[in-house]
Amino acid sequence: MSDLEDEADFVIVGTGAGGATAARVLSAAGHSVVMLEEGARLVTADRPRDLLGAMAQAFRDMGTNATEGASPLPLLQARCVGGATAINSGIIWRLPDEVRREWSERRGLGELVDERGLSEAFDAIEGELEITDTAPSLWGGNATLMARGAEALGLVGKAIARNASRCKGSAQCLQGCPGEARQSMDVSYVPRAIRQGARLHARARVDRVRFDGGRATGVEGAVLDAERRVVGALRVRARRAVIVAASAVQSPVILWRSGLRGPVGETFMAHPGCAVVGRFDEPVGMGFGATQAYEVPLRERRMKLESISLPPEMIAARLPGAGPAWQERLAHLDHVAQWAVQVRMEAVGRVRPAWFGRGGEASVRYAPTRADMMRVREGVATLCRMMFAAGAREVYPGIAGVRSVLRDPSEVALVEAREHPQSHYSMMASHLFASCPAGADPATSAVGPDLAVHGVNGLYVMDSSALPTNLGVNPQHSIMGVTWRAAERLAQRTESAATRCVGAVRETAASVPLSSRTGAA
Amino acid sequence: MAFTDFERRWIVAIMSAFTTPEGELTVADGEADYVYAAEVMAAGSRLKARVGLRVAVWVVALAPAWALGRAQTLDELPAAGRTELIARLLDHRAYLVRGLATLLKLTATLAMMRSPAVRARSGYDRAADARSPSTRRALPLVTSQGVMT
Ligand SMILES: Cc1cc2nc3c(=O)[nH]c(=O)nc-3n(C[C@H](O)[C@H](O)[C@H](O)COP(=O)(O)OP(=O)(O)OC[C@H]3O[C@@H](n4cnc5c(N)ncnc54)[C@H](O)[C@@H]3O)c2cc1C
Ligand code: SF4
Numbered sequence: 001m002s003d004l005e006d007e008a009d010f011v012i013v014g015t016g017a018g019g020a021t022a023a024r025v026l027s028a029a030g031h032s033v034v035m036l037e038e039g040a041r042l043v044t045a046d047r048p049r050d051l052l053g054a055m056a057q058a059f060r061d062m063g064t065n066a067t068e069g070a071s072p073l074p075l076l077q078a079r080c081v082g083g084a085t086a087i088n089s090g091i092i093w094r095l096p097d098e099v100r101r102e103w104s105e106r107r108g109l110g111e112l113v114d115e116r117g118l119s120e121a122f123d124a125i126e127g128e129l130e131i132t133d134t135a136p137s138l139w140g141g142n143a144t145l146m147a148r149g150a151e152a153l154g155l156v157g158k159a160i161a162r163n164a165s166r167c168k169g170s171a172q173c174l175q176g177c178p179g180e181a182r183q184s185m186d187v188s189y190v191p192r193a194i195r196q197g198a199r200l201h202a203r204a205r206v207d208r209v210r211f212d213g214g215r216a217t218g219v220e221g222a223v224l225d226a227e228r229r230v231v232g233a234l235r236v237r238a239r240r241a242v243i244v245a246a247s248a249v250q251s252p253v254i255l256w257r258s259g260l261r262g263p264v265g266e267t268f269m270a271h272p273g274c275a276v277v278g279r280f281d282e283p284v285g286m287g288f289g290a291t292q293a294y295e296v297p298l299r300e301r302r303m304k305l306e307s308i309s310l311p312p313e314m315i316a317a318r319l320p321g322a323g324p325a326w327q328e329r330l331a332h333l334d335h336v337a338q339w340a341v342q343v344r345m346e347a348v349g350r351v352r353p354a355w356f357g358r359g360g361e362a363s364v365r366y367a368p369t370r371a372d373m374m375r376v377r378e379g380v381a382t383l384c385r386m387m388f389a390a391g392a393r394e395v396y397p398g399i400a401g402v403r404s405v406l407r408d409p410s411e412v413a414l415v416e417a418r419e420h421p422q423s424h425y426s427m428m429a430s431h432l433f434a435s436c437p438a439g440a441d442p443a444t445s446a447v448g449p450d451l452a453v454h455g456v457n458g459l460y461v462m463d464s465s466a467l468p469t470n471l472g473v474n475p476q477h478s479i480m481g482v483t484w485r486a487a488e489r490l491a492q493r494t495e496s497a498a499t500r501c502v503g504a505v506r507e508t509a510a511s512v513p514l515s516s517r518t519g520a521a
Numbered sequence: 522m523a524f525t526d527f528e529r530r531w532i533v534a535i536m537s538a539f540t541t542p543e544g545e546l547t548v549a550d551g552e553a554d555y556v557y558a559a560e561v562m563a564a565g566s567r568l569k570a571r572v573g574l575r576v577a578v579w580v581v582a583l584a585p586a587w588a589l590g591r592a593q594t595l596d597e598l599p600a601a602g603r604t605e606l607i608a609r610l611l612d613h614r615a616y617l618v619r620g621l622a623t624l625l626k627l628t629a630t631l632a633m634m635r636s637p638a639v640r641a642r643s644g645y646d647r648a649a650d651a652r653s654p655s656t657r658r659a660l661p662l663v664t665s666q667g668v669m670t
Binding site: 312323 | 547558562570573608613630631
C-alpha cells in the first residue's frame with residue numbers, strides 16, 4: 001500500500017479549467033494549496049499521436065460514457081492533469097453579456113459576475129493564456145471552405161479566438177498539443193501554481209469530503225496506479241476550505257457521496273452537437289491547420305457552427321457504409337471536410353452516483369426536448385447547405401433514415417422533411433454545465449454567490465457545475481473567469497480573516513451545523 | 522476482461538470485413554491489430570461499456586442467424602457476404618444494432634489508422650502544398666479586429 005496524507009489551506013479536487021484556475025489564484029495570494037487529480041500527469045513528448053493511444057491515456061473511460069436511457073448521448077470528458085482542457089481545441093469566448101445579466105438579475109450573482117470585475121478577470125486570463133484570433137495562415141482547407149460556405153449563404157462567421165498564439169496548425173489538439181502552444185491547464189496554470197508553491201498529487205481520486213461540526217475539514221479517497229487500481233488510501237486535511245472542481249459530472253457525484261443533497265445534481269445542462277462531413281473535388285487537407293479555426297455563432301437560434309478537424313480514425317468511422325464504397329472514400333481523406341453544430345439545449349437532466357461500478361462513476365439522465373432536436377436538425381441542414389455552397393461533391397448528413405450520401409443541394413430537403421429522434425443522429429456532448437448551480441436561493445441552487453455550498457462551511461464548487469445555466473458559447477473561458485472571481489474573493493476574505501487573528505489559529509469560519517437538507521455528518 | 526479465443530476470431534472476422542480486397546484502400550492481413558484495439562477499448566472503459574463492446578461482438582458475430590436465418594456465425598460466411606451484412610447492420614432500423622455495429626466500426630478504424638502504411642494510403646497526411654490558395658485569397662476574413670482581406 002502507498003497511502004497519501006497531506007495538508008494545506010486549500011485542497012482542490014480536479015485540475016481542469018476550474019480547479020487549475022482556483023489553484024493559480026489562491027497560490028498567488030500566498031496560500032498553501034494541494035491539487036488532487038484522479039488522472040495522470042502527462043508528459044507532452046510521451047503523448048501518443050494515434051487516437052487509440054491518446055484516448056487510453058487522457059480520455060475518461062475511452063470516451064465511452066453516455067447518458068442513461070434508450071438513446072444514450074455520449075459525454076466526452078478527460079481524466080488527466082488539465083482535465084478537458086488537455087484535449088480541447090482551445091476556443092475562447094467571454095461569457096455572453098445577456099447570460100451574465102440573467103445570472104445577475106435572476107440568480108442573485110451580481111457581485112460574482114459584476115461586469116467590471118469579470119472583465120478584469122477575463123483580461124488577466126487572456127493575457128496569461130496568449131489568446132489570439134486564429135491567423136488566416138492557420139485556417140487550413142477545412143476552415144477556409146467553411147468560410148466560403150457561410151459567405152455564400154450570407155451567414156456571418158469569424159476566425160476563432162484560441163489560447164494558442166504559437167499554434168503551428170497540426171490539427172492535433174485532441175491528442176494534446178505537441179509543441180505546448182495551446183495553453184491548456186496542464187501546461188499553464190497547473191505548473192504556474194506549482195511554481196507559486198502549490199503541490200500536485202496526480203492519480204489521487206477523491207471519493208468524499210470529510211466534515212467536522214458542519215465544516216469541511218478535508219477529503220478522502222484512493223491512490224491509483226497506472227492501471228487505475230487502488231494502491232493506497234488518500235487523506236488530505238484542509239485548514240481553510242475544500243474546493244471541488246471535478247467537472248459537471250463528477251463534482252455532484254462527490255457531493256452526493258459526501259451526503260449532500262438538495263439541488264445537487266438536479267439541473268445538469270449541456271451543448272450537445274453533431275457533425276456533417278463533405279467530400280470535395282479540391283484537396284481539403286484536414287490534417288493541416290488549427291483544429292478549429294472558423295465559427296458561425298447563431299446565438300439567437302441557440303446554436304453555433306464550427307469547423308472541426310479530427311484525427312483520421314474518427315473521420316474514417318464517420319464516412320458512410322462499409323466495403324468498396326467506403327474504401328473509395330477512405331482513400332481520399334485529404335478531400336474531406338467536417339463542420340459541427342453545437343446546440344444550447346433547453347433540456348435539464350440529472351446526475352447521481354452510479355449504483356455499481358468503481359468510485360466516482362456517475363449516472364446521468366438527460367433527454368433533449370423536441371425544440372432542441374428541431375434546432376439540431378436546423379443546424380445539420382444549414383451545414384449541409386454550406387457544404388454544397390462551398391463546392392462539396394458529396395455530403396454525409398449522418399442521420400439514420402435519411403439518405404447517407406447527398407449529391408445535390410435540393411436533397412437537403414430530405415433532412416428537413418420530417419423530425420428525427422435523437423437516436424437517429426450521431427450526437428455527443430463535451431460542454432457540460434450547471435449540475436451544482438450557483439444562486440442566492442438555497443432551494444434552487446447548490447452553491448451561493450461566493451460558490452460556497454449552501455449550509456456548509458469551508459466547502460466550495462468552482463467548475464462548470466457551478467455555472468447556473470449553459471451558455472451558448474464554448475465554456476472554458478467563462479469557467480475560468482467565474483472561478484477567478486470567486487477564488488480572488490475567497491483569497492481576500494481569508495486574508496482579512498487571517499490578519500484579524502494575527503498568526504494564531506488558522507481557522508477562518510466559525511463551525512456551524514450543517515443545514516437540515518445536508519445529510520453530511 | 523480478456524476476450525476468449527473464439528471472440529478474438531470473431532473480432533478479426535468482423536473488423537476485417539469493413540474492407541474488401543477489391544476496394545481502393547485495402548488493409549492487408551496483419552496490417553491492423555483489431556484484437557489489440559478491442560482490448561485497449563475494453564480495458565479503458567467502464568463495466569457498462571466493456572459489456573457493450575462484448576455484446577456488440579456477439580450480436581454482429583451471430584447476425585447471420587438472426588438477420589439472415591442461417592445457422593452460421595459471421596466468420597463462416599464468405600468474405601463478400603460478411604461485408605454486405607455488416608453494411609446492413611450499420612444502417613439497421615434498430616438503434617441498438619446500428620449503435621453496436623458503429624462501435625465496432627470505430628474500433629476497426631482505430632486499429633487501421635494505427636498502421637502508418639494504412640494511414641498513408643488514406644491520404645489524410647498528404648502534403649497540403651498551399652492548398653486551394655485561390656480560395657483562401659478570395660475570402661474576406663472576419664475577425665474580432667474587423668474584416669481583413
Ligand atoms: C474534446 C473536447 C473539446 C473541447 N473544446 C473546447 C474548446 O475548444 N473551448 C472551450 O471553451 N471548451 C471546450 N471544451 C469544454 C471544456 O474543456 C470544459 O467545459 C472544461 O474543461 C470544464 O472544466 P471543469 O473544470 O468543469 O472540468 P474538467 O476540465 O473536466 O476538469 C475536471 C478534472 O477533475 C478530475 N476529477 C474528476 N473526478 C475526480 C475525483 N473524484 N478526484 C480527483 N479528480 C477528479 C478530472 O480527471 C478532471 O481532470 C471541450 C471539451 C472536450 C471534451
Ligand atoms: S492545432 Fe496543433 S499546434 Fe495548434 S494548438 Fe492544436 S495541437 Fe497545437
